[in-house]
Amino acid sequence: MNGTMPKAVLTNSDEAMCKEIETVMPEACIWHIGKNVITHLKSKEKLKAFNKCVRKYQTVEQFESLWQEMIDKFDLHDDICIGNMYEKRDKFCQAFFGDIFVVGMRSTQRCEGMNKEFKRVLGKEKSLAELVALVYKLLMKLRHSQEKNEFINMNSFPDDVTHLVDLEVQASSIFTHDVFKWIVREIKKESFIALNQGVECHEDGSRVYKVSVYNWPEFDHTVVYHPEKEIDSTKDSIMVGSYRMFQ
16 A cells, blocks of 8 residues: 555465465565364363463564473474474464554454355345345444444543553543453553563663563563653653563
């Protein structure tokens, strides 16, 4: 769009599609993970460990550590499926895509959801006239639902639920109610964050914090706070984290 190449493409693990994307858009990262992996693992414990490797916001080094821990714990050294997934780890693991903003999406679920709605009302026995009427009716239903959500978001504010009220008020004035709930879940995790060492103050006014999750000190993160950083000709306070979740 406007001469700008996409940075990431989400697919449903179609190999032919992935090859064409790599040809046409070589700079784009391709996210895809097949359902066969989920059905292959079966065990809830294995799935939990696998999702921890894939979905946690972490560095590549931390991913490698978690992956090896999973392999050793469940004795997956000779598992061909898991081995193949590891070869494609840069295509689906969060650690390799932290610097690309994809609004939290990791699959083609939004597209699949739309397809499901269409399949529910369409069928081979329908005539062309019926088909057009059904598609129009479905689109009107989806648009009405979207407009209803927009009205609710613009004319109401969710209740404060955490101790960081000021942050909640700001978030509720910017984001939709659904996104706000996600932010609240992240705010609640604040109580699990531990400061590993004293604050480092730099000459430019920035402050560096080393933090980790309680009882998980080996997976630490760096958070840099800039009291006044110039962005688009304006100065504002910003924070940059090595976990790269909200950048």
